[in-house]
Amino acid sequence: GAGVSQSPRYKVAKRGQDVALRCDPISGHVSLFWYQQALGQGPEFLTYFQNEAQLDKSGLPSDRFFAERPEGSVSTLKIQRTQQEDSAVYLCASSPRSGLAGGQGEQFFGPGTRLTVL
Amino acid sequence: QKEVEQNSGPLSVPEGAIASLNCTYSDRVSQSFFWYRQYSGKSPELIMSIYSNGDKEDGRFTAQLNKASQYVSLLIRDSQPSDSATYLCAGDYNTDKLIFGTGTRLQVFP
Numbered sequence: 001g002a003g004v005s006q007s008p009r010y011k012v013a014k015r016g017q018d019v020a021l022r023c024d025p026i027s028g029h030v031s032l033f034w035y036q037q038a039l040g041q042g043p044e045f046l047t048y049f050q051n052e053a054q055l056d057k058s059g060l061p062s063d064r065f066f067a068e069r070p071e072g073s074v075s076t077l078k079i080q081r082t083q084q085e086d087s088a089v090y091l092c093a094s095s096p097r098s099g100l101a102g103g104q105g106e107q108f109f110g111p112g113t114r115l116t117v118l
Numbered sequence: 119q120k121e122v123e124q125n126s127g128p129l130s131v132p133e134g135a136i137a138s139l140n141c142t143y144s145d146r147v148s149q150s151f152f153w154y155r156q157y158s159g160k161s162p163e164l165i166m167s168i169y170s171n172g173d174k175e176d177g178r179f180t181a182q183l184n185k186a187s188q189y190v191s192l193l194i195r196d197s198q199p200s201d202s203a204t205y206l207c208a209g210d211y212n213t214d215k216l217i218f219g220t221g222t223r224l225q226v227f228p
Contacts, residue, residue: 033215042122042206042218043162056214091161106152107216109161 002027004110006092012116013082021077021113023092031095032075033107034067036088043091049075082117089114121145122209124219133228137194141207141219144188151183151190152216154206162206166192197226 005024013019025032031050035043036059045059051072060067064083069075079086093107121144131137141151150169154162168174168181168190180193190209194201204221211217 031214035216040126040220042208042220043216044218045215048214050214059215105150106164106167108164109154112161 004092004094004108006090006110006113008113009111010114010116012118014118015082015084017082018078018080019082019115021079021090021115023075023077023110025073025075025092025094026096026108029094029096029108031097031107032069033093033095034075034077035091035093035109036061037091037112038088046077046090079115082115084117087115087117122207122217122219124205124207124222126220127223128225129222130225130227131197133197133199133226135197135226137197137201137224137226139192139194139205139207139222139224140189141191142189143209143217145211149212150210151181152208152210153179153181153192154208154218155201156204156206156221158203194224197224199226199228202226 007022033048034046036046037043047067048056049069052069064080066078089112091112092110095107097105123142153166155165156162166179166181168183171183171185174181178195182191202225204223206221207219208216
């Protein structure tokens with residue numbers, strides 16, 4: 001079956017440009033997550049959606065980062081006025097579980113978008 | 119501060135040996151743990167999840183969880199060169215997010 005897909009796979013932006021990264025979760029998965037992974041590090045949580053509701057955005061590093069999931073399926077992570085420190089791989093994951101208590105269970109990752117800011 | 123810690127490695131084992139990967143966590147709250155395998159340039163792939171104390175086996179993989187000592191481990195039996203990758207440990211701390219360690223790089227040599 002189809003897994004999580006992300007586009008574009010690679011994005012090069014000049015400093016100051018805005019970028020938009022897209023995630024298509026596994027069909028029927030209620031929960032969607034965005035993570036940022038720097039080279040040599042584990043993924044770090046950015047934000048979480050349950051259906052169309054953004055329930056946690058505590059990991060977004062600044063107000064230049066914005067995420068949405070308006071219809072509860074596809075999600076977009078937008079970064080405004082990109083900076084060099086934004087260069088990383090942005091991973092999207094989805095999970096079939098919806099409950100917050102007791103954790104989210106297994107999360108399945110997409111291939112990621114590698115963002116390079118020059 | 120909720121943390122998950124792993125030795126970055128590399129851990130080198132010969133083909134056919136048992137690879138033992140370890141992870142410690144800082145808070146007793148965490149209920150669920152996950153092991154992900156990440157090949158260079160690829161995204162994390164879930165290989166094992168464990169929710170209760172004890173061992174969980176799946177093929178050549180065994181996950182072990184000890185909540186009293188706050189550690190979780192992954193054993194890979196009959197290691198193959200194709201197992202060479204970075205192994206990420208993650209806990210959910212009963213929240214909506216996964217907290218990852220930095221990963222342990224495993225090298226299996228023929």
